[in-house]
Structure formats: C-alpha cells, structure tokens
Amino acid sequence: MAFAPKKRxxxxxxxxxxxxxxxxxxxxxxxxxxxxxxxxxxTAVIEISLPSGTSAGGGxxxxxxxxxxxxxxxxxxxxxxxxxxxxxxxxxxKRGGKYDWTKLEKDLLDIKKMxxxxxxxxxxxxxxxxxxxxxxxxxxxxxxxxxxIMLSGNIQQ
Amino acid sequence: xxxxxxxxxEKGEMGKINLKAKERAAREREKQGRVMLVSLIDTFVILVxxxxxxxxxxxxxxxxxxxxxxxxxxVDNKPTQSVIVSVTNKSICVEGRRVANSDDALKDPDLVIxxxxxxxxxxxxxxxAIAELDPNKEFKGEVIIQGDKAITFELLKRVMxxxxxxxxxxxxxxxxxxx
Numbered sequence: 001m002a003f004a005p006k007k008r009x010x011x012x013x014x015x016x017x018x019x020x021x022x023x024x025x026x027x028x029x030x031x032x033x034x035x036x037x038x039x040x041x042x043t044a045v046i047e048i049s050l051p052s053g054t055s056a057g058g059g060x061x062x063x064x065x066x067x068x069x070x071x072x073x074x075x076x077x078x079x080x081x082x083x084x085x086x087x088x089x090x091x092x093x094k095r096g097g098k099y100d101w102t103k104l105e106k107d108l109l110d111i112k113k114m115x116x117x118x119x120x121x122x123x124x125x126x127x128x129x130x131x132x133x134x135x136x137x138x139x140x141x142x143x144x145x146x147x148x149i150m151l152s153g154n155i156q157q
Numbered sequence: 158x159x160x161x162x163x164x165x166x167e168k169g170e171m172g173k174i175n176l177k178a179k180e181r182a183a184r185e186r187e188k189q190g191r192v193m194l195v196s197l198i199d200t201f202v203i204l205v206x207x208x209x210x211x212x213x214x215x216x217x218x219x220x221x222x223x224x225x226x227x228x229x230x231x232v233d234n235k236p237t238q239s240v241i242v243s244v245t246n247k248s249i250c251v252e253g254r255r256v257a258n259s260d261d262a263l264k265d266p267d268l269v270i271x272x273x274x275x276x277x278x279x280x281x282x283x284x285x286a287i288a289e290l291d292p293n294k295e296f297k298g299e300v301i302i303q304g305d306k307a308i309t310f311e312l313l314k315r316v317m318x319x320x321x322x323x324x325x326x327x328x329x330x331x332x333x334x335x336x
Contacts, residue, residue: 020194027201034208043219045236045329127311131304132228139230153314
C-alpha cells in the first residue's frame with residue numbers, strides 16, 4: 001500500500017484586524033483635553049512709554065533720546081498728520097468716518113525708507129480719540145518699523 | 158401519498174434555497190453596515206494636530222472680563238506676568254478688583270485716580286516685600302492695561318498717569334492677536 005504523499009502544510013492566512021477602537025478612544029481623550037486647555041483668544045501686548053510727566057496737564061511731548069527726526073503721528077478728530085523736526089505734513093482726512101490706514105502705512109513706509117535708523121515715533125492724540133483707533137495707529141507703526149512708541153496727549157502745532 | 162411526499166420534498170428544497178438567500182442577504186447587510194473607522198481616525202488625527210498647534214503649555218496669563226472688548230492688532234509680543242488693569246467705560250479694575258468708576262475718574266480735576274492709585278501702591282509694596290525675600294522676583298513695575306475698544310484717550314491717559322505715579326513704568330497695552 002503506497003502512502004499518499006505528504007500534503008504540503010499550508011500556512012493559514014492571518015485574518016487579523018488592528019484594534020482601532022482603543023486608538024479612537026485615545027484620540028477622543030486627547031481631543032477633549034486639548035479643547036479644554038485651548039486658548040482660542042490669543043492675546044498680545046504693545047509696549048509703550050509713558051507720556052512725559054506733565055504731559056497730561058499740558059507739558060511738552062517727550063523726545064526720545066537719540067531721535068533726530070522727532071517723528072510724530074498726530075491723531076485728531078478730522079484725521080491724522082505726520083510731523084517731524086518742525087515740519088508737519090498736511091492733514092489726511094477721515095474716509096467715511098474712519099482713518100485712512102492704508103495711506104498711513106504707505107507714508108510710514110516712505111519715511112522708513114528715507115530714515116532707516118529711525119525706530120521711535122510719538123503718537124499724539126486728542127482726548128476724544130477712541131482707544132481702538134490709537135491701537136490701530138500703533139499697530140501700523142510697529143508693522144512698518146517703528147517699534148519704539150511713545151504716547152502723548154499734547155498737540156503741538 | 159406519493160403526491161404529498163413530493164410536495165414535502167419540494168418545500169424542503171425551497172426552504173434550503175430561502176435559507177441560502179437569507180444568509181447571503183445577511184452577509185451583504187453586514188458588509189454594508191460597517192463603520193468606516195479609518196476616515197474617522199483621519200478626522201481625529203487632523204483635529205488633534207490642529208489643536209496641538211494652538212496648544213500653549215503656559216496657559217492663559219490674562220483673563221479677559223466678558224464686558225471688555227479688546228482692540229485687535231497684528232503684533233506678536235507675548236504678555237508676561239504683570240499687574241493687570243482693566244478699563245471700560247463703566248469701571249476700572251486692578252487685578253479683577255473694582256477700584257474706581259470711569260465717569261468719576263473723568264470728572265476728577267486731578268489726573269490721578271485715587272482708588273486705583275491706592276490699590277496699585279498696595280500691590281507694589283507687596284511685590285517689593287516679596288522681592289526683598291526672594292531676589293529672583295524683582296519688582297519691575299510692569300503693568301498690562303486691558304482697555305475696552307470704546308474708551309477714550311482721556312481715560313487711558315489718566316490710567317497711565319496713575320500707573321506712572323504708582324511706580325509702574327513699564328506699561329503694555331493688551332490687544333487681541335489678529336492674523
């Protein structure tokens with residue numbers, strides 16, 4: 001009686017799926033933790049210098065040390081002016097009740113091109129000017145290369 | 158009898174066929190009803206990556222009062238631990254404690270806001286006392302002003318002047334980061 005040839009042992013196919021449920025659980029926990037600790041409102045700060053000691057009462061605006069240009073941005077109810085070293089540029093009026101920030105950016109950029117070392121600017125504001133407008137003006141100054149900002153409440157004509 | 162028997166056989170055959178069809182349908186249903194876990198995981202991973210990008214290990218240094226709307230700016234300076242003064246058109250608070258009324262502060266002929274000045278001096282004294290004990294915690298006179306969008310420069314000027322008088326020389330204005 002002949003023996004039958006040995007049947008080749010077939011490897012069983014591994015039919016195994018990765019357990020995804022624990023992985024999803026972990027991701028859900030991670031999501032919850034991150035959502036709870038997320039700070040959706042990101043805050044930042046603008047550093048400024050104080051107005052000169054008597055400025056609130058009516059003294060002269062402070063001059064930053066080493067600043068030859070004495071660059072200043074004057075915010076009034078009608079619009080803004082840029083001044084420096086005794087000269088004041090003409091008033092740029094408001095458009096639709098808002099300051100022309102695009103023009104201000106362009107003006108500041110032009111000044112920065114001419115005076116590359118100039119980093120300080122004095123923002124002079126009328127008492128009625130809204131804080132939001134002052135911040136917008138400061139933001140433009142910082143963006144265009146004048147990070148050293150001073151605030152003053154005196155308008156020098 | 159033979160007829161009856163053949164009917165039973167027929168029924169049996171039909172029953173088998175029906176059973177097979179049912180099994181097939183059940184298998185189909187099983188195939189169709191499977192949740193697509195991979196795409197779900199993809200969504201979660203994207204969400205986790207996005208949240209990790211925005212995650213800050215330091216946590217929030219400033220908490221903003223609900224009635225206070227900060228102006229928006231593109232600056233990127235991060236706030237540090239400082240004394241926080243929040244100013245709205247209604248009130249002035251130092252470290253969350255209401256110290257003055259904004260209307261009264263504006264009417265006062267003197268530029269120093271009395272309640273605020275007293276509170277800030279008290280905090281400054283405390284900080285100086287701590288600095289004497291621990292040289293690492295030096296009193297730098299840092300203050301963050303959280304001003305509402307709608308306040309006027311006049312009020313801001315008075316707040317800043319009071320800060321200056323209370324030996325807080327390093328003034329920072331809080332804004333919401335925009336872009």
